Amino acid sequence: MSAIAASASPPAIARERARAAKRKGRRDARMAYLLLAPYLVLLVMFGLFPVGYAFGLSFVDTIENAFYGLANYEFVFNDFRVPSAVVNVLWFVAIWVAMTMVGVATLSLMLDSIGRKTATVLRTIYFLPGAVTSSAVVVLWLFMLDPGVSPFQGLLHAAGWTYSIDVISGLGLALVFSIMAYFSSSGGWIVVFGGALSSLPTEVMEAARIDGANRFQLATRIKLPMIWRSLVLMGILSFAAGLQLFVEPQLMQLAGPQSAQNDWSLNQMAFQYAFRMGDFGASAALSTMLVGSSIIIALVIVFATRFYKID
Amino acid sequence: MRIHGRGALGGVVAGGLMLAAGAAVAEEITLNVWSDPVRLTMFDLYDKTHDNVKLNVTTIDPAGLVAKIQLGMQSKSEVPDVIFMNDIGYAAQLSTRRSNYLLDLTGKVPQSVLDEFYPNANSPCYINGKLLCLRNDIAHDVVWYDKPLMESLGLEVPTTWEEFQALGDALVEKGYSLGSPIVPFQAFLVTAGCDMVMPVAGKDDTVKIDLTTEKCLKPARLIDHMIAKGSLAKVDPFDPSVVEQVKSGKVPLLIGPTWFGEYVIKPTYEMAPGKLAVALPLRWEDQEQPLTWSWGGGVYGGWKDTKHPEAVADLITWMASDVANQTNAVTLPAHRPSALAWGERLKSDPFYASPDAFDVQVKAAEYSHPGYTSLRFSVEEAIVKIVSANIAKGGTVEASLPALQTELVNLAKLNGYTVE
Numbered sequence A: 001m002s003a004i005a006a007s008a009s010p011p012a013i014a015r016e017r018a019r020a021a022k023r024k025g026r027r028d029a030r031m032a033y034l035l036l037a038p039y040l041v042l043l044v045m046f047g048l049f050p051v052g053y054a055f056g057l058s059f060v061d062t063i064e065n066a067f068y069g070l071a072n073y074e075f076v077f078n079d080f081r082v083p084s085a086v087v088n089v090l091w092f093v094a095i096w097v098a099m100t101m102v103g104v105a106t107l108s109l110m111l112d113s114i115g116r117k118t119a120t121v122l123r124t125i126y127f128l129p130g131a132v133t134s135s136a137v138v139v140l141w142l143f144m145l146d147p148g149v150s151p152f153q154g155l156l157h158a159a160g161w162t163y164s165i166d167v168i169s170g171l172g173l174a175l176v177f178s179i180m181a182y183f184s185s186s187g188g189w190i191v192v193f194g195g196a197l198s199s200l201p202t203e204v205m206e207a208a209r210i211d212g213a214n215r216f217q218l219a220t221r222i223k224l225p226m227i228w229r230s231l232v233l234m235g236i237l238s239f240a241a242g243l244q245l246f247v248e249p250q251l252m253q254l255a256g257p258q259s260a261q262n263d264w265s266l267n268q269m270a271f272q273y274a275f276r277m278g279d280f281g282a283s284a285a286l287s288t289m290l291v292g293s294s295i296i297i298a299l300v301i302v303f304a305t306r307f308y309k310i311d
Numbered sequence B: 001m002r003i004h005g006r007g008a009l010g011g012v013v014a015g016g017l018m019l020a021a022g023a024a025v026a027e028e029i030t031l032n033v034w035s036d037p038v039r040l041t042m043f044d045l046y047d048k049t050h051d052n053v054k055l056n057v058t059t060i061d062p063a064g065l066v067a068k069i070q071l072g073m074q075s076k077s078e079v080p081d082v083i084f085m086n087d088i089g090y091a092a093q094l095s096t097r098r099s100n101y102l103l104d105l106t107g108k109v110p111q112s113v114l115d116e117f118y119p120n121a122n123s124p125c126y127i128n129g130k131l132l133c134l135r136n137d138i139a140h141d142v143v144w145y146d147k148p149l150m151e152s153l154g155l156e157v158p159t160t161w162e163e164f165q166a167l168g169d170a171l172v173e174k175g176y177s178l179g180s181p182i183v184p185f186q187a188f189l190v191t192a193g194c195d196m197v198m199p200v201a202g203k204d205d206t207v208k209i210d211l212t213t214e215k216c217l218k219p220a221r222l223i224d225h226m227i228a229k230g231s232l233a234k235v236d237p238f239d240p241s242v243v244e245q246v247k248s249g250k251v252p253l254l255i256g257p258t259w260f261g262e263y264v265i266k267p268t269y270e271m272a273p274g275k276l277a278v279a280l281p282l283r284w285e286d287q288e289q290p291l292t293w294s295w296g297g298g299v300y301g302g303w304k305d306t307k308h309p310e311a312v313a314d315l316i317t318w319m320a321s322d323v324a325n326q327t328n329a330v331t332l333p334a335h336r337p338s339a340l341a342w343g344e345r346l347k348s349d350p351f352y353a354s355p356d357a358f359d360v361q362v363k364a365a366e367y368s369h370p371g372y373t374s375l376r377f378s379v380e381e382a383i384v385k386i387v388s389a390n391i392a393k394g395g396t397v398e399a400s401l402p403a404l405q406t407e408l409v410n411l412a413k414l415n416g417y418t419v420e
Helices: A002-006 A011-057 A071-078 A082-112 A116-131 A134-144 A153-158 A164-171 A173-198 A202-210 A215-243 A247-255 A266-275 A280-304 B002-012 B016-026 B037-049 B062-074 B089-093 B147-152 B161-173 B214-229 B240-247 B260-265 B309-321 B336-347 B357-367 B379-392 B397-414
Strands: B029-035 B053-059 B082-085 B141-146 B195-199 B206-210 B253-257 B276-279 B299-302
Touching: A011 A280, A071 A280, A082 A116, A082 A173, A082 A215, A082 A266, A116 A173, A134 A173, A134 A247, A164 A173, A164 B379, A173 A215, A173 A247, A202 A215, A215 A280, A247 A266, A266 A280, A266 B062, B029 B037, B029 B062, B029 B309, B037 B053, B037 B309, B053 B309, B062 B082, B062 B089, B082 B309, B089 B299, B141 B147, B141 B260, B141 B357, B161 B214, B195 B214, B195 B397, B206 B397, B214 B397, B253 B260, B260 B276, B276 B357, B299 B309, B336 B357, B379 B397
Parallel strands: B029 B053, B029 B082
Antiparallel strands: B082 B299, B141 B253, B141 B276, B195 B206
16 A cells, blocks of 8 residues: 555556456456366266255145245154164274374374485375275175184184174264274375375474474374364264265175175165165155264364464 | 068958957057076077067176166166066065056956966065065975985984984094084074964065064074084085085085085085985974975066066966966976976986886975965065074074064064064
8 A cells, every 4th residue: 555655656557557457366366267167067967956856846746846945854754763873884984083193193193203205105005095986895894803714813713703794884874884994084185184184384384393393292282282173073074974975884785794884874864765765855855964973073163163264 | 480470460350440459459568578598499489489479688687687677677777578587585675655666467467377376376475465476487495315325324314303303413422513504593583383474365565473482492492402413504505514524425415405416516615416305394293284485586576567467477377377388487387287297207307216206396386385375574584584593603593582673573563564
């Protein structure tokens, strides 16, 4: 402002400059929207539209195509399997999110404090299971948890487990699914946090080191507070993904008929409503409630942690 | 071949109007078929041998069949005219108000053909008194045993469940066992007539569930006793530990469906030729004859809104009961004349220890459980959820029955059944 005020330019030129700047700004904005457009189109097509469609469907009887009021919601609430599925999913989310937050943060910080080359190699190795589709990871784990064929046979036998059902029952399904999900998703996050940590200002690290901070103190007192926002973001995303648990329990039948879990998670119930019972309305009602709770919980976390507030 | 048909008609008719009508009759119709990979050659054979019908066959992953039909009907896009269902439960799942797919075949399949099926073979297809499908193959449980091994151990093949249990006790001491109780145990639990979700005759959408009777407790105790003794494994027949035991010759006798001989004992258990023999299913001492459950057996169904219901019924009937077609089927045909033609090859098969291997299997078909029907929910899944989970924690089948009863009653009500 002071620069403009101090300049001797006549007001017309100043106006012209301001207009040019505005035009450029508008051009930039237009360019930004243009680049964003493909994403926005996909978001509307595969994100917002299905959610809106499901929301509408949840009030409809799909056979008569008539308004059905809250009957679909009532049906879901009266399904005796829903409460146990809620408990199952909450256990899973609690264990998995905790595991992810602690595990990913610990591994990322440890990787950041060792030699760059070794860290890159290890990071790639951690990422590998994530590069495999989660369904394949589940199948791999089913083998690893079967004392008959597992490479960790000795360990499983030592725990007194003879069959895979012993292992699964011993560990509990929530923990088994958490382990499976952790290995298929944590690698990607470790890579993301590798990037986040390496972009931290080096002068801060230097200063801390000069002040006598050792690697552990550097990690817990300096780096961790600087990446906590990203950790919260990971927590929110993991939470939302966790509520939608489907692949892991659905594939349990591959371990044999005695391991099949067809109504363990809420998403499996939504799948059963739609594709076994043909009740798309009830399926939409359950899905709407799932999305609703995800959004509410994410908002609470965002506001409670002042996630978007700029320091 | 289509040209041939038209030519013949052309010779008969004179007037232009008549010609048009004639052409319409000979017009080839196209039926959309969703098949599993195994049934492809059978549908192809129909296509080749029938001039007036062209089949547009799509191969579908059997496990995703119901989901795909639900989607097709919901989005009003392609819905097949004829389907093969590899799970008998699909018939009930595809004939509800919400997923009303199946064509009523009552009166569309000749009674003389229906009479040629094995007893109860079409039980899964009669839903609320209507015939909604035709059975392709039967898969009732029989007793499979290693003849030379049983002889060298000096043991008799049991005919009753009581003898089976005693045989298990005797074998365990010698380091042998009797395989798997076909987890999730339903096949064993219903053998004494337990009312484990049985349709009530004459009452639509009504099932009987009562697991408190001796008819249920007796087989539950048998399983518990044998698992505790170690004469039965608590896992399914494909579990690596069971496969290993049978392969190493430690399982001289086991109970399994008719397809076990060709598709499990031969390839998976790798039994040497000249050893395998078959015996009739077991009965309880107080039963006059056995009551044997099944594992599998597919069915054919049609679409209720098809443009060609007669052609659909004809295709389904042919698939399930054409002898020339079924002779080469993969599994034991449900249609008796087809089965007899099919079984010829088994009689000279050196894999079996005795030439009666096939005769015993079809004799056993007479004892098929009438309650092996199509339900909208899976009783097996409920048993897995309640009983298998308890067994894994060291519990018993008998102690799990009350919880199973609650689960089954809840499931039945949720799926729109009246429970008696």
